[in-house]
Amino acid sequence: MSRAYDVPTLVGRAREGDARSVARLISLVENGDPALPEVAAALAPYAGGAQVVGLTGSPGVGKSTTTNELVRSLRARGKRVGVLAVDPSSPFTGGAILGDRIRMQDHTTDPGVYIRSMSSRGRLGGLAAATPQAVRVLEGAGCDVILVETVGVGQAEVEIASLADTTLVLLAPGMGDAIQAVKAGVLEVADVFVINKADRPGADATYRDIQGMLGLGERAPGDWRPLVVRATAVKAEGIDDIAAAIDKHRDWLDRTGNLLTRRERRAAVEVEAIALGVLRARIGDLRQGTALTALAACVAHGELDPYAAADELLKGL
Amino acid sequence: MSRAYDVPTLVGRAREGDARSVARLISLVENGDPALPEVAAALAPYAGGAQVVGLTGSPGVGKSTTTNELVRSLRARGKRVGVLAVDPSSPFTGGAILGDRIRMQDHTTDPGVYIRSMSSRGRLGGLAAATPQAVRVLEGAGCDVILVETVGVGQAEVEIASLADTTLVLLAPGMGDAIQAVKAGVLEVADVFVINKADRPGADATYRDIQGMLGLGERAPGDWRPLVVRATAVKAEGIDDIAAAIDKHRDWLDRTGNLLTRRERRAAVEVEAIALGVLRARIGDLRQGTALTALAACVAHGELDPYAAADELLKGL
Numbered sequence: 001m002s003r004a005y006d007v008p009t010l011v012g013r014a015r016e017g018d019a020r021s022v023a024r025l026i027s028l029v030e031n032g033d034p035a036l037p038e039v040a041a042a043l044a045p046y047a048g049g050a051q052v053v054g055l056t057g058s059p060g061v062g063k064s065t066t067t068n069e070l071v072r073s074l075r076a077r078g079k080r081v082g083v084l085a086v087d088p089s090s091p092f093t094g095g096a097i098l099g100d101r102i103r104m105q106d107h108t109t110d111p112g113v114y115i116r117s118m119s120s121r122g123r124l125g126g127l128a129a130a131t132p133q134a135v136r137v138l139e140g141a142g143c144d145v146i147l148v149e150t151v152g153v154g155q156a157e158v159e160i161a162s163l164a165d166t167t168l169v170l171l172a173p174g175m176g177d178a179i180q181a182v183k184a185g186v187l188e189v190a191d192v193f194v195i196n197k198a199d200r201p202g203a204d205a206t207y208r209d210i211q212g213m214l215g216l217g218e219r220a221p222g223d224w225r226p227l228v229v230r231a232t233a234v235k236a237e238g239i240d241d242i243a244a245a246i247d248k249h250r251d252w253l254d255r256t257g258n259l260l261t262r263r264e265r266r267a268a269v270e271v272e273a274i275a276l277g278v279l280r281a282r283i284g285d286l287r288q289g290t291a292l293t294a295l296a297a298c299v300a301h302g303e304l305d306p307y308a309a310a311d312e313l314l315k316g317l
Numbered sequence: 318m319s320r321a322y323d324v325p326t327l328v329g330r331a332r333e334g335d336a337r338s339v340a341r342l343i344s345l346v347e348n349g350d351p352a353l354p355e356v357a358a359a360l361a362p363y364a365g366g367a368q369v370v371g372l373t374g375s376p377g378v379g380k381s382t383t384t385n386e387l388v389r390s391l392r393a394r395g396k397r398v399g400v401l402a403v404d405p406s407s408p409f410t411g412g413a414i415l416g417d418r419i420r421m422q423d424h425t426t427d428p429g430v431y432i433r434s435m436s437s438r439g440r441l442g443g444l445a446a447a448t449p450q451a452v453r454v455l456e457g458a459g460c461d462v463i464l465v466e467t468v469g470v471g472q473a474e475v476e477i478a479s480l481a482d483t484t485l486v487l488l489a490p491g492m493g494d495a496i497q498a499v500k501a502g503v504l505e506v507a508d509v510f511v512i513n514k515a516d517r518p519g520a521d522a523t524y525r526d527i528q529g530m531l532g533l534g535e536r537a538p539g540d541w542r543p544l545v546v547r548a549t550a551v552k553a554e555g556i557d558d559i560a561a562a563i564d565k566h567r568d569w570l571d572r573t574g575n576l577l578t579r580r581e582r583r584a585a586v587e588v589e590a591i592a593l594g595v596l597r598a599r600i601g602d603l604r605q606g607t608a609l610t611a612l613a614a615c616v617a618h619g620e621l622d623p624y625a626a627a628d629e630l631l632k633g634l
Contacts, residue, residue, distance in 0.1 A: 037624035047619035059375065133623070260617065267623065268613035272600060274627035279596045283589060296585035300577065302364035306450070306584065307354035310591035 007035055011042040014141045019114065025137045026116050029130050032277075040133060046140040048263060050082070053246055054164030055149045056189075061172040062196040066233040066242070067149050073239050074145050075112055082138035082146040085117040086131055114138055132163055132270040163266050165259060166249045168192045168242070171210065173202030187213060190226050192245045198230035198238065224252055283313070291316055324352055328359040331458045336431065342454045343433050346447050349594075357450060360457045365580060367399070367456040370563055371481030372466045373506075378489040379513040383550040383559070384466050390556050391462050392429055399455035399463040400432040403448055431455055449480055449587040480583050482576060483566045485509045485559070488527065490519030504530060507543050509562045515547035515555065541569055600630070608633055 013021035028039055055070075057063050067083060074081045118134060131148065138146045148164055169190035193210050195203055210228050219225060227245045231238025253259040295312055298304035330338035345356055372387075374380050384400060391398045435451060448465065455463050465481055486507035510527050512520055527545050536542060544562045548555025570576035612629055615621035 037622070040622035040624045044616075044622040045619050047617065263617040264610075264613050267616035267626075268609050270623045271609060271612055271616060271626040271630060274623055275600055275630045276593075276597060278627060278631060279600075280593060283592055283596075292585050292588060293581075295588055296581050299361075299584035299588060300364065300580040302362050305354070305357035305361040306587045306591055307357045309584075309588040310595065311354075313588060313592045314595060 007038045007042055011039070011140060014137065015046075017111070017142060019111070022114055022137060022141045023116070025140075026118070026134050029133045029137060030118050032130070036133070040136070043136045043140045047136060048139070050135070050139040050143045050146045051166070051250060052135055052146045052148060052164045054167040054189075055147055055170065056151070056167065057170030057172075057194075057196075059151060061170040062233050063149050063151075063170055066170060066194065066196060066231065066239075067147055069233050069236050069239045070147060070242060071113060072236075073243050075110065077243075079112075079144040080142055081113050082135075082141070082143035083113070083115040084131060084134055084138070084146065084148045085115070086148060086150045114141065114143065132266065132273075135163075163269065165253060165262060166191045166246050168194055168246070170194045170196050171206055172197045173200045173206045187217070191224060191249045192242070193226055193228045194238075194242055195228065195230045196233055199232045199235070203230065222256065224249065224258075324355045324359055328356070328457060331454065332363075334428070334459060336428070339431055339454060339458045340433070342457075343435070343451050346450045346454060347435050349447070353450070357453070360453045363457040364453060365456070367452070367460045368462045368483070368567060369452055369481045370462060370464050371484040371506075372464055372487065373468070373484065374487030374489075374511075374513075376468060378487040379550050380466050380468075380487055383487060383511065383513060383548065383556075384464055386550050386553050386556045387464060387559060388430055389553075390560050392427065394560075396429075396461040397459055398430045399452075399458070399460035400430070401448065401451055401455070401463065401465045402432070402434045403465060403467045431458065431460065449583065452480075480586065482570060482579060483508045483563050485511055485563070487511045487513050488523055489514045490517045490523045504534070508541060508566045509559070510543055510545045511555075511559055512545065512547045513550055516549045516552070520547065539573065541566065541575075 010021045010025055014025055025039060027033075028035055033039075053070075055063055055067055064085070067085070071081050071083060116134065118130065135146055135148065167189050169187075169192070171193060173195070195206050195210070197203070207228060207230065214226055214228070227248065229238060229241045229245050231242055233239065250259075253262065292313060295304065295309040299306050299309050327338045327342055331342055342356060344350075345352055350356075370387075372380055372384055381402070384402070388398050388400060433451065435447065452463055452465065484506050486504075486509070488510060490512070512523050512527070514520070524545060524547065531543055531545070544565065546555060546558045546562050548559055550556065567576075570579065609630060612621065612626040616623050616626050
């Protein structure tokens with residue numbers, strides 16, 4: 001990692017809207033650069049300036065198309081927009097396949113939009129720590145709205161989506177998605193359900209399924225009842241309805257004081273993830289050595305049980 | 318958790334094939350019982366007795382149906398079979414929705430089959446630690462083959478599948494699955510691809526896509542080239558081909574010495590997961606206290622950056 005600029009200079013330029021500085025700062029975050037604590041300290045005063053919207057759903061429901069149309073809609077209203085597309089990447093090659101991001105290039109020449117794909121490069125724990133920090137970079141750069149797009153099937157991705165002020169869960173008809181949504185726990189993180197591809201057969205059934213499940217959930221008086229919106233993003237239909245649902249949820253957050261509660265909870269998750277990352281790195285150092293390899297061989301041969309081996313490993317910390 | 322039997326008695330009975338003792342031991346594992354290290358120590362001598370087959374794929378590709386038919390096929394060959402169906406459960410309610418496990422009841426009256434659904438009850442880290450231990454219980458109980466079924470979209474689930482000797486990745490035509498498979502990193506963990514629902518339109522295209530991607534991958538001489546098998550599990554078609562592919566991979570593992578290499582790597586992942594679980598529990602203790610809450614509030618208000626807060630938190634360890 002080259003350090004052509006020092007961190008205060010980079011943050012200062014990002015504040016002025018310099019896209020290259022924003023990109024560099026996010027790269028520092030993504031790569032887990034040693035300068036990260038310094039970056040975080042420089043960005044701390046600007047915390048809370050942006051509205052963070054999470055967008056999640058199974059592969060193929062149309063997340064990228066919907067994000068693209070939402071960006072268009074927000075730009076039409078004069079908002080500065082940041083997009084973080086969080087891609088679970090290969091645990092082996094460390095690379096993300098970003099083919100379906102190409103359509104996002106609609107906005108690449110617009111100076112009011114920052115778009116960034118982030119890959120995990122290792123472990124999702126790292127991404128859970130990096131994503132909120134990348135959000136802080138975009139906040140520092142003056143974005144009004146930040147869209148965080150994740151694949152919402154694994155629990156880790158659901159957790160990343162739930163780091164937002166408002167979380168959208170996309171479903172599509174005929175994918176058995178309503179049931180799968182419950183299985184993966186996204187029902188609990190959704191503030192707004194978007195039934196995308198609403199022009200397809202089965203959209204009404206999916207709508208009823210979701211409304212039915214929402215009816216079953218226990219909710220205290222004053223709790224938010226998730227909204228259900230229909231859209232066909234590929235035809236740009238229903239995008240204003242999604243935007244209106246996001247605004248409605250934001251009004252509720254402001255009115256009830258839940259915005260601050262959520263952000264404190266988000267910060268707690270973030271701090272915990274960073275702390276775990278530090279501990280994981282210490283274990284990783286042990287992993288580079290022969291300690292873990294030797295212990296694992298004993299376990300594989302039945303000479304040691306894994307708990308005893310873990311105890312041994314932790315003694316080295 | 319009642320302790321009506323001591324651990325050596327439970328393990329002894331499980332060795333004799335007592336299904337209730339097996340079930341109790343897996344519950345101890347799943348619940349993270351304090352007796353876990355004792356259970357692990359008692360089971361250690363029986364490590365490596367079973368062939369572990371992972372089975373993963375996106376929601377709706379037919380994992381449960383395929384597992385069910387594989388169990389039938391293995392039973393017809395006289396094998397004792399264990400099934401672990403690993404379900405990412407809700408991070409908020411802690412409950413798993415197991416509706417599609419009902420069909421597995423085909424085998425519930427067969428004393429040669431143990432079937433168990435496992436939910437994460439908290440964090441996938443816990444499940445990554447619990448699953449190999451549950452495999453050890455089934456190994457101790459004399460299973461010849463253990464099928465571990467996971468939803469294969471999130472990275473954590475992919476990692477769980479990769480804990481197997483042989484990993485099957487299920488795809489179905491027309492779900493854009495070939496591309497998604499690469500995105501989620503399953504291409505690298507797959508030893509055998511099963512194109513399920515092969516009677517549907519698009520199966521040939523999916524077959525060609527996968528073969529094409531396999532052709533692109535770099536492979537050293539002597540490396541395993543993943544097999545691609547077509548099946549229609551719901552009609553019990555192609556099941557023998559899947560079984561033959563598993564056998565072929567197992568022969569390769571034995572012949573090349575890769576079986577032991579994989580199992581040592583598996584043990585290393587297991588030991589690391591347990592060690593991380595211990596550290597996470599220590600942080601969890603801090604979370605119960607007010608330290609994290611107070612630090613998070615400072616972060617949310619921009620008075621402290623999250624790295625400085627994490628440092629503060631870790632000082633308490």
